[in-house]
Amino acid sequence: MTEKEATLGRWHKEFFENIHLFVKSGLTESEAKSILEEFLVLSQSTPKPKVMDIFQEPERLEEIGVYTDIRPEPRDFMLKFLDPIMNKFKVEGTENLKLLDGVIGKYPVTLISNHLSHLDAPAIFTLLYNSGPEGRKIAESLVFIAGRLAFEPDFTRLGLYMFGTLLVCSKKDMADNPSLSDVMTKINMRAFRNSQKLQSDGKVISIFPEGTRSRDGRLMPFVDTVYHYVANKVILPISLEGTEKILPIEGLLFNQAVGKLVIGKPVLVGELTKKEMESFPSHIEQISFPGTGDKKQFIIDNLALLVGSNLNKHKHGTYRNLYKGDVRETNQLISIPKKPEEHVVIIGSSNMSVAFACVMANKNVKVTIYSPDSEMVKQSNEEKRDVVHYPIYKLPPNIEFSDKPEVLESATLFIQGTNPWEFDGIYSKIRTHLQKNKSPMVNVIKGFTGSKKGLILEDLNELLLIERERLAVVSGACYPDQIMERKISGFEISAFEDSLIPKLKELLTNNYVFTRTAINSRDTKGVQLGGALKTVYALAMGLVEGYFKRELGGNVDNTLFHLSNRFFNEMVSIGVLLGGDPTTFNGLSGMTDFMLACFGSDTRDRKYGYDLAYGTRPEKITNGFYGLKVLPNLIQLDEKRHPIVTAAYRTVIQNEDFDLVAEKLQMQLAR
Numbered sequence: 001m002t003e004k005e006a007t008l009g010r011w012h013k014e015f016f017e018n019i020h021l022f023v024k025s026g027l028t029e030s031e032a033k034s035i036l037e038e039f040l041v042l043s044q045s046t047p048k049p050k051v052m053d054i055f056q057e058p059e060r061l062e063e064i065g066v067y068t069d070i071r072p073e074p075r076d077f078m079l080k081f082l083d084p085i086m087n088k089f090k091v092e093g094t095e096n097l098k099l100l101d102g103v104i105g106k107y108p109v110t111l112i113s114n115h116l117s118h119l120d121a122p123a124i125f126t127l128l129y130n131s132g133p134e135g136r137k138i139a140e141s142l143v144f145i146a147g148r149l150a151f152e153p154d155f156t157r158l159g160l161y162m163f164g165t166l167l168v169c170s171k172k173d174m175a176d177n178p179s180l181s182d183v184m185t186k187i188n189m190r191a192f193r194n195s196q197k198l199q200s201d202g203k204v205i206s207i208f209p210e211g212t213r214s215r216d217g218r219l220m221p222f223v224d225t226v227y228h229y230v231a232n233k234v235i236l237p238i239s240l241e242g243t244e245k246i247l248p249i250e251g252l253l254f255n256q257a258v259g260k261l262v263i264g265k266p267v268l269v270g271e272l273t274k275k276e277m278e279s280f281p282s283h284i285e286q287i288s289f290p291g292t293g294d295k296k297q298f299i300i301d302n303l304a305l306l307v308g309s310n311l312n313k314h315k316h317g318t319y320r321n322l323y324k325g326d327v328r329e330t331n332q333l334i335s336i337p338k339k340p341e342e343h344v345v346i347i348g349s350s351n352m353s354v355a356f357a358c359v360m361a362n363k364n365v366k367v368t369i370y371s372p373d374s375e376m377v378k379q380s381n382e383e384k385r386d387v388v389h390y391p392i393y394k395l396p397p398n399i400e401f402s403d404k405p406e407v408l409e410s411a412t413l414f415i416q417g418t419n420p421w422e423f424d425g426i427y428s429k430i431r432t433h434l435q436k437n438k439s440p441m442v443n444v445i446k447g448f449t450g451s452k453k454g455l456i457l458e459d460l461n462e463l464l465l466i467e468r469e470r471l472a473v474v475s476g477a478c479y480p481d482q483i484m485e486r487k488i489s490g491f492e493i494s495a496f497e498d499s500l501i502p503k504l505k506e507l508l509t510n511n512y513v514f515t516r517t518a519i520n521s522r523d524t525k526g527v528q529l530g531g532a533l534k535t536v537y538a539l540a541m542g543l544v545e546g547y548f549k550r551e552l553g554g555n556v557d558n559t560l561f562h563l564s565n566r567f568f569n570e571m572v573s574i575g576v577l578l579g580g581d582p583t584t585f586n587g588l589s590g591m592t593d594f595m596l597a598c599f600g601s602d603t604r605d606r607k608y609g610y611d612l613a614y615g616t617r618p619e620k621i622t623n624g625f626y627g628l629k630v631l632p633n634l635i636q637l638d639e640k641r642h643p644i645v646t647a648a649y650r651t652v653i654q655n656e657d658f659d660l661v662a663e664k665l666q667m668q669l670a671r
Contacts, residue, residue, distance in 0.1 A: 015040065018254050025084030025256065039081060043158045046074055048151055051167045055148070058183040066167040066191045067143075067198070074161035082119075082126045085246060085254050091127050093263035093310070096236075097134035099283060100266055103234055104141060105202035107276065109266070110230055111142065113238035114219055114307050114315075115208035121146075122159035123243050124206070127261045138236075139163070143198050144206045145191070145229070147173060164203065166191045170211065171225070192228055204236065205229060209303060217244055218317030219308050221392070222300045230269055230303060231296075234284065237264035237303070239310035262310035269299055294382050301384070301394060305333065313486075319394050320486055326362040326510035334396040340366040342507070345411035348426050348445075349376070349401070353417020354386045355480035356444050360415075361396040362510050369401045369417075370408065372429050377401040393484055405433040413507075414441035416456060420449045421626050423459070431464060440500050442472045446531030446593075447623035454578070454634040455528045469497040472504060473524050474515070475531040475589035477596040479603070486512045492588040494518040494527040519587045526584030529575040530593055532627055535605045537567050538597035539624035540648040542609025547662045550614060560599070568594055570644050577635060612651070613658060629653055643668045 015036060022032035049068040054061050103109060113124060121144045129139035143164035151157050151167075168191045169184035177184070195205045207229055209222035242259015268286040271277070287302050289295045301319075308316050308323075309331045316323060324332045342365040346353045349371040357367045369386075371377055379387045380401045384394055408414070408430055414437075418426045427434070441460060448454045453462060457473055460466045472495035483489050491508060493501050493515060501517055508515040518527050544563060548556040571594060572585045584590060597603050605624030611617070628649055631637070637646045647665040651658040 021254055021256055022084050025087060027084065035081060038077060039158070042074060042077055046071070046158055046161065048157065049165070049167075052148065052151055054167075054183065054187065055180060058180070061183060061186055061190070065194070066187055067194055068160075068165045068167070070164055071161040074158050075163075078122055078159055078162050079126060079129065082122060083130075085256060086123060086126060086259075088256055089123075089127060089242065089259045089261065091131045091135070091261050091263070093265075094131050094135060096263045096265045097138055099281070100134075100138070100234070100236065103266070103281065103284070104138075104204060105200070107268075107272065107280065108196065108199035108233040109204045109236060110199075110233045111138075111204050111206040111236045111238060112209050112226075112230065112303055112307060113206070114240055114311065115210045115213050116217060116240055116242075116244040117213060117247055118150075118156050119159065119247055120208065120213075120240060120243050121206070122162055123240070123246070124238060124261065125162045138204060141202055141204045142206050143195070143203045145195075145208075149173070163206075164198070166194055166198075166205070195229060199233070209300070209307075213244075214317070216317075217241075218315050219304060219311065219319055221318045222304045224296055224300060227296045227300060231299060232270035232272060233268075234266050235269050235303060235306065236266050237306035237310070238262070239264065239307050241311065241315065264306055264310055267306065269303065297383060304394075309333075318392055321358045321361070321484065322394055322396055324362055325359075325486060325512055334361055334398060336397045337364045337366065340364055340398070342366070342412045343368070343410055344413045344415060344507075345370055345408055346415040346417045347408075347430070348416070348418030348422065349373075349380075349386060349389060350417050350419050350445065351389045351480040352444055352446075353415060354389050354395075355478075355483040356415055356417065356474075356508075357399050358393075358396065358484060359510065359513050360507050361398050363507055365398065365507070367399045368407050368411075369399065370403070370405070370430070371401060372403055372426065374403045377403040390484055405430045408433045409436050411437055411439050413439055413503075416441055416443040416460065417445060419445060420447040420456070420623065421621060423449055423456075427464060434464065434466070438467075438470065440470045440472065441466055442474055442500075442504060443528070444474050445623075446475060446528075447535055448532045448627040448630050448634070450626075450630050450633070452633060454630060455525065455532070457524055457528060470500075471496055471524070472500050473527045474504065474508065475527050475593065476515075477588055477592040479596075479600065481602060483513065489513050490588055491515045492518040492527065494521055494524045494584075496522060496524060498522070516588075518584060518589065520581045520584050523581040523584045525578070526575065526580030527587075527589045529578055529580040530585055530587070530590035532623070533571045533575055534590075534594040534597040535622065535624035536627045536631065536645060536648065537571050537594065537624075538603050538605035539609040539622070539628060539652065540644050541567060541598040542603075542606035542611075543613050543648060543651060543658065544609075544662070545606070546610040546613025547658065564595075564598060567598065567644055570642055574635065574642060574645065609648075609652075625652065639668075 019032045023029055050064050051066055051068055054064055125139050128135040145168050146165040147170050168188050174181045174184045207226055209226040210220045211223040214220050239262040242257045245255055245257035266284055268284055290298050304319050308319050324334055344360055344365055344367045346357055346369045349369050361367055376388055443456045449459050451459050457471045461468050474491045474493050476491035478489040493504050495501055505515050548559050576582050604622045608618050608622045639646045647661045650656045651661050
């Protein structure tokens with residue numbers, strides 16, 4: 001809001017451009033102008049609440065307190081102001097408010113909601129107030145938890161007088177103002193004590209557990225500091241959609257957006273006293289504390305599910321992989337199966353292995369991700385997320401981590417998810433356990449290994465003595481990050497034994513991932529080589545892109561696409577030389593994956609090459625770098641037949657001056 005209030009004159013001028021919205025809603029131009037003028041007058045004449053004085057006079061905390069009551073004039077005006085703006089919003093679930101009859105005032109009630117806009121609190125009040133008698137009763141009892149920065153701008157302060165507020169200070173505010181940290185801690189303690197008193201007086205404490213506004217509309221992790229406001233209380237979950245469109249982050253022009261507020265069923269979180277439970281309404285469900293694990297995290301995650309269950313599936317954000325992705329009902333939660341059809345053990349924790357785990361978790365299976373890193377396993381299990389690769393995403397309940405090699409002995413299906421450069425470190429610890437189990441094994445990792453054969457399935461067969469008929473490979477044009485985001489993706493499967501393919505297609509197909517048989521179902525080499533070689537050529541494409549942008553500036557798409565045919569043809573020639581069927585490279589694991597890796601916006605290998613061309617050598621290893629490093633173990637690099645990969649090798653591995661190498665390569669390609 002500081003940017004929005006850069007100058008008072010700019011604010012006034014831009015704000016009056018909202019006249020068209022009010023006229024469109026049925027007001028005359030003079031009525032619209034009058035309501036905007038009244039907003040400006042009230043916003044400037046309505047003072048900051050007394051609680052803000054505490055930051056100048058901390059010793060007055062006990063005298064002033066942290067509670068600010070409703071002011072009728074601003075409230076009545078804001079209802080009038082917001083009505084034409086929000087008349088395309090609808091309210092669903094009002095019948096759930098009746099479940100709170102006889103509850104408010106007798107038991108502590110907390111309202112929780114996702115957070116999209118500065119207008120969320122006024123919007124919740126307005127929509128509930130206008131939804132009927134039960135809604136109005138709830139609205140008039142709301143007390144929102146509000147950070148001190150919400151009271152600073154004139155533009156937002158007016159809306160906060162529509163309801164009661166309790167001042168709190170965020171961790172960030174405390175970190176930014178260390179001299180005030182002591183008084184801020186006292187403010188937060190007093191706010192919590194006040195909240196309990198207000199709830200016993202019939203008020204509904206209202207919080208945004210994400211702690212701040214979501215910038216993309218998707219649900220963010222709930223912060224653990226809200227725990228004390230929700231534990232052992234009745235929770236009323238609210239789900240908002242569309243408020244972020246009313247007032248965009250930039251500018252002061254309102255939009256008459258379409259949106260909705262969904263009221264979920266109230267639920268008791270935790271426990272009340274034994275006496276209170278004797279008279280507690282039986283129609284309100286209860287979320288009890290778990291017997292083991294992080295109880296605080298369990299409660300917080302379950303509250304996020306209550307809010308997320310009434311949001312569009314594309315808004316689930318951090319929690320999206322907890323919902324079933326193979327059914328039409330978009331908000332049905334994945335559960336731990338009582339009788340799993342498969343026990344899938346994924347060997348190695350990597351970006352791709354975790355993405356595959358989330359895809360398969362949609363089925364009636366148990367998934368265990370094996371990693372020898374005991375500390376990572378312990379933390380990931382406690383927090384239900386891969387703390388290394390995808391710390392932002394919560395994982396389904398039927399996924400767990402294990403550092404015990406014995407877990408491999410109960411698998412009905414293995415997924416090879418170890419990155420090539422970590423291969424020896426992982427498999428040396430599990431070799432004997434792996435040989436006791438004859439279940440199929442599917443590789444999902446792209447890239448070359450450091451062996452003489454250079455391919456993962458060949459190493460599994462010849463070095464670990466896993467029978468060929470048990471082996472398969474799945475590959476496709478997919479970023480694991482986008483699989484985690486549930487964006488439409490696809491794979492193809494190749495296996496030494498065709499009978500493995502139908503089961504794998506079933507496990508790896510849902511409403512956002514589509515899996516098919518490879519063009520040549522038994523060309524496991526070709527499918528592996530397409531995925532491995534494209535990483536090398538993506539790195540080379542990044543080098544070329546960085547070089548030409550540095551030399552010529554601007555967009556160099558003409559150059560890159562002109563060269564793409566040469567890159568792909570060279571890739572196929574090496575793939576055939578290494579034993580792949582040329583037709584296989586026309587599939588998802590060949591041309592399609594090549595195009596994504598070389599021109600997609602999120603490819604790590606291309607970025608590695610791009611940064612290198614600008615003089616920065618990234619620290620984090622990629623499949624393309626490792627593949628380029630070991631490629632001479634598999635073929636003799638021929639500058640005439642394979643000028644692109646040879647030039648990349650000289651630059652990336654042998655550290656030759658890329659400008660000189662690029663100049664020579666340019667002349668070769670021109671010929």
